[in-house]
Amino acid sequence: MNAVFSFARFSAVLIKEFIQMRRDRVTFAMMIGLPIVQLMLFGFAINADPRHLPTLIELGDNGPITRAVIAGMQNSDYFDFQGVVGGEASGNEALRRGSANFVVVIPQNFERDVVRGHRPEVLLDADASDPSAVGGAAGALGGIVQVAISETFSGPLAGIVPPPPPFSVIVHRQYNPEGKTSTNIVPGLLAIILSMTMVMITAVAIVKESERGTMEMLIATPVRPLEVMLGKILPYVMVGYVQTIVFLTAAYLVFEVPFQGSALAFFMGFNLFIVVNLALGFLISTAARSQMQAMQLSFFTILPSILLSGFMFPFAGMPGWAQFLGQGVPATHFLRITRKVMLKSAEIGDIMPEMGALVLTLLVISAVAMLRYRQTLD
Amino acid sequence: MTDVIAVTGLTKIYGDKRVVDDFDITVPRGAIYGFLGPNGSGKTTTIRMLCGLLTPNAGQGTCLGFDIRTEADRIKEQVGYMTQKFSLYEDLSIRENLDFIGRMYRVKNRGERVAAALDDLGLANRASQLAGTLSGGWKQRLALAACLLHDPKLLLLDEPTAGVDPKARRDFWDEIRRLAGQGVTVLVSTHYMDEAVQCDRIAYIAYGRKLIDGPSAEIPQQVGLETWRVEGPDLAALETRLKSMPGIVQVARFGSSLHVSGTDRQAFEKAVNALKAEGTHRWSQQIAGLEEAFIYLMAGSQDNFAAAPDEAASP
Numbered sequence: 001m002n003a004v005f006s007f008a009r010f011s012a013v014l015i016k017e018f019i020q021m022r023r024d025r026v027t028f029a030m031m032i033g034l035p036i037v038q039l040m041l042f043g044f045a046i047n048a049d050p051r052h053l054p055t056l057i058e059l060g061d062n063g064p065i066t067r068a069v070i071a072g073m074q075n076s077d078y079f080d081f082q083g084v085v086g087g088e089a090s091g092n093e094a095l096r097r098g099s100a101n102f103v104v105v106i107p108q109n110f111e112r113d114v115v116r117g118h119r120p121e122v123l124l125d126a127d128a129s130d131p132s133a134v135g136g137a138a139g140a141l142g143g144i145v146q147v148a149i150s151e152t153f154s155g156p157l158a159g160i161v162p163p164p165p166p167f168s169v170i171v172h173r174q175y176n177p178e179g180k181t182s183t184n185i186v187p188g189l190l191a192i193i194l195s196m197t198m199v200m201i202t203a204v205a206i207v208k209e210s211e212r213g214t215m216e217m218l219i220a221t222p223v224r225p226l227e228v229m230l231g232k233i234l235p236y237v238m239v240g241y242v243q244t245i246v247f248l249t250a251a252y253l254v255f256e257v258p259f260q261g262s263a264l265a266f267f268m269g270f271n272l273f274i275v276v277n278l279a280l281g282f283l284i285s286t287a288a289r290s291q292m293q294a295m296q297l298s299f300f301t302i303l304p305s306i307l308l309s310g311f312m313f314p315f316a317g318m319p320g321w322a323q324f325l326g327q328g329v330p331a332t333h334f335l336r337i338t339r340k341v342m343l344k345s346a347e348i349g350d351i352m353p354e355m356g357a358l359v360l361t362l363l364v365i366s367a368v369a370m371l372r373y374r375q376t377l378d
Numbered sequence: 379m380t381d382v383i384a385v386t387g388l389t390k391i392y393g394d395k396r397v398v399d400d401f402d403i404t405v406p407r408g409a410i411y412g413f414l415g416p417n418g419s420g421k422t423t424t425i426r427m428l429c430g431l432l433t434p435n436a437g438q439g440t441c442l443g444f445d446i447r448t449e450a451d452r453i454k455e456q457v458g459y460m461t462q463k464f465s466l467y468e469d470l471s472i473r474e475n476l477d478f479i480g481r482m483y484r485v486k487n488r489g490e491r492v493a494a495a496l497d498d499l500g501l502a503n504r505a506s507q508l509a510g511t512l513s514g515g516w517k518q519r520l521a522l523a524a525c526l527l528h529d530p531k532l533l534l535l536d537e538p539t540a541g542v543d544p545k546a547r548r549d550f551w552d553e554i555r556r557l558a559g560q561g562v563t564v565l566v567s568t569h570y571m572d573e574a575v576q577c578d579r580i581a582y583i584a585y586g587r588k589l590i591d592g593p594s595a596e597i598p599q600q601v602g603l604e605t606w607r608v609e610g611p612d613l614a615a616l617e618t619r620l621k622s623m624p625g626i627v628q629v630a631r632f633g634s635s636l637h638v639s640g641t642d643r644q645a646f647e648k649a650v651n652a653l654k655a656e657g658t659h660r661w662s663q664q665i666a667g668l669e670e671a672f673i674y675l676m677a678g679s680q681d682n683f684a685a686a687p688d689e690a691a692s693p
Contacts, residue, residue, distance in 0.1 A: 217459075
């Protein structure tokens, strides 16, 4: 008799899959090495608040106030003074060539006009073709100059300094007081790495059977689809576990990213996210005819995961339609779970909206995948 | 019930192409049944429908007493299916492959059965070699051993000896006959005439239609060919002349002789007598063999398909 589910057949597929995984050394090394390499690469490389930007200066004047302004800018770490330019043309040329991000122009008679109270203008010429490169520095400049020059006005010049505003604004940077980019990037990166490997490996593992012709033999045996699916997928779930353990350990040791919240909440979200990704990989495998196609289709899912999920750019900053699309990307929700749990001490109750969204995504993906799945060769 | 396979009206349509068209077949228990036909004639599709890998668009019947439409799972348990292309895992060792198949069919005493299979194959000392590194002949033997691990009652072999050397083919057929002697029914597709001769019954398929079906010894008679064997000088020139003469339907070269065949007795004899009178070649009448019959069928079926694909292409 043919049981509805046979443990023997399920374990046959499972054992076979483990043997194949072990034999394919390159893929195996990639699955374990990838999280570490990406963590190191992105954790160290990505900086949303860039410092030490190359800066040139056009000096129309040279006095104690000018020197104070320059010293203040230099001390802020945002600006790295590389030299002096003779005039507007050579400053623009440097910006155009990309050899400098900023040109600071101190006008002629700057000192005199300051003392006379004419409010002269210091020009910061910035290469804003990359807004995020200049944004932080330009925003900080006003304050830097203010502080720098206030110390030089003493004695008779003290009257030039404007009075402080009647109230002060205090920014309280919660969850990431030092404003470290890695604290933001690292938890999100886990979502990206898992999406990448889980989707791609599942899709490729299933397509591989039909591409090599072994699918014909496989479905000629009495094996049931569920036995094949579980047997093929379970090894990769374990890979996901290993990746996550390796990743979290490295994140804690190298980047000192805290893990503040509930481990159980994380575990639940993590398992659900893996299942969603496996379903997505399975869906791709029903459309792809070769391993190459499976890779390409998987790649299409990776870019939205990086760009629309809120991983690289703030989710709230995207236009409404893009946010709508982003809601459909599973990584969006898992990324929120990891950030909430790791940084914001979230408990199970706090991640329910994301869990709900992931369940919904799972249902949609599974329904489409099941409709497309063929038990026969037709 | 002694018929292992009994199907009627089997039809498979891909797009607007009828790959298998209204196919009937009855295979008695213990028979070796040959499927012959040119490439793309629907042999593989038919075999796949018989073991439940493909769902037919029309037709019904039983395989091993189970309905081919609804009881594919039961059929699969008792069928050994050897695919045209090697379809075991190349990155698994010989033993791992057999173990895998053993688990899939839930074979009792799997360890002993696998060990016995390895011994029979003569691969016991190479059991941990990867299957992908085996030569074509060994792959074929391994695939057959894997098919037989669960003692199937029906063997479906899809061009099992393609690309295998003659010695290995002979051994393979000895094994097939031994199995048939034990009551295993074998359905085998092939291109080779020397293999066709080994079958008890033969079905010739072309473009999805069965053109002829019968005991292999009776096929030439059914086709109804008259054949003369010609030997002598400058056969190439003679061949060209023969081909243009009325009444002659086929001229096939066999080494240093020509086999000239016709179906219309009167016209054929007239043509042959005219040439015989020239006295340049030695003519001897002979009984048409399977090979002439199939070359004739193959040529005829192509013509029929090109001219009128909807008409029954019977000779």
